[in-house]
Amino acid sequence: MVEKAKACPECHQVFEIPKKPGWWLKSNNEITAKNKKELANVAFSTVNGREPTDDERKAWNKENKDDIEREKVDSPRCSKHPETQLSEDWQGFTILLNISRSEVARALGIDEPGSYALKVRHQ
């Protein structure tokens, strides 16, 4: 599956959005999940060999609340235009390697190899 990417409206460069790691246990980095409920299920069944009931999950959450952490992912910024918000509304993914020979690079004013979008709309 391709992760959603965003493009800089100023220079057309495309940035991949890192996958959200979600929730994890400080005491055991192997245990991760996409949400808090699932984290409780995974951690509980690792110890007990079965999924918890609702009450057991509530108890587990209470017991482990200091051990639960949510990993935050900073949204990427264009290194050249950190003030500009990256746009999800773009088209025409292009990888430009040989800038000096590229018509597209000339047309868009691109001077560095990389991944670019042909059209980017401001959001």
Ligand SMILES: [Zn+2]
């Ligand atoms: Zn930019």
